[in-house]
Amino acid sequence: MYCRLYRRSDIALAYAFHRSACRCVRTSADAGRVVLTVRRRGSRAGARPIRILLVEDEFLIAMSIEGDLRDGGYDVVGIAHSADDGAALAKTERPDLVLMDIRLVGKRDGIDAALEIYETTGIRCIFATAHCDTETIARARPAAPLGWLHKPYGRDSLMSAVEESLRILGYCSQD
Secondary structure: OEEEEOOOOHHHHHHHHHHHHEEEEEEEEEOOEEEEEEEEOOOOOOOOOOEEEEEOOOHHHHHHHHHHHHHOOOEEEEEEOEHHHHHHHHHHHOOOEEEEEOOOEOOOOHHHHHHHHHHHHOOOEEEEEOOOOHHHHHHHHHHOOOEEEEOOOOHHHHHHHHHHHHHHHOOOOOO
């Protein structure tokens, strides 16, 4: 979705709009008018929405993250509450990216699930955790993580981590 704003007075509104749900595609100045073209985050011209799998065992946190991702223009293909469910969903849904909590309910943790997902499908993860010690990072390294979100994190941190991961994967070009 594109939106073009032509008056300088619209720039403040566009900036707020840009920060919340869009990213700047192009700006130009023409005969005293400023043109700012923005596109919804997560959208690519002529392409399907980016598909993200969320693996989070805390219901309210999962619902909040899902809302943030959907508001950002991403397609949340599912929410898994355990490592086994996350690995199974990744195999069936084939998301572009997985947002993985490390500490999950059950015998297996998010690192185990991420390793299984990466080895069987090649899909990489962003890890979300409150525990970011060197042992955890070393255990996660074979899963080729795209990034780390340190809990508690906000919407801006989430969107930045997703966008940076998508750049690494080649879905987005740097503006």
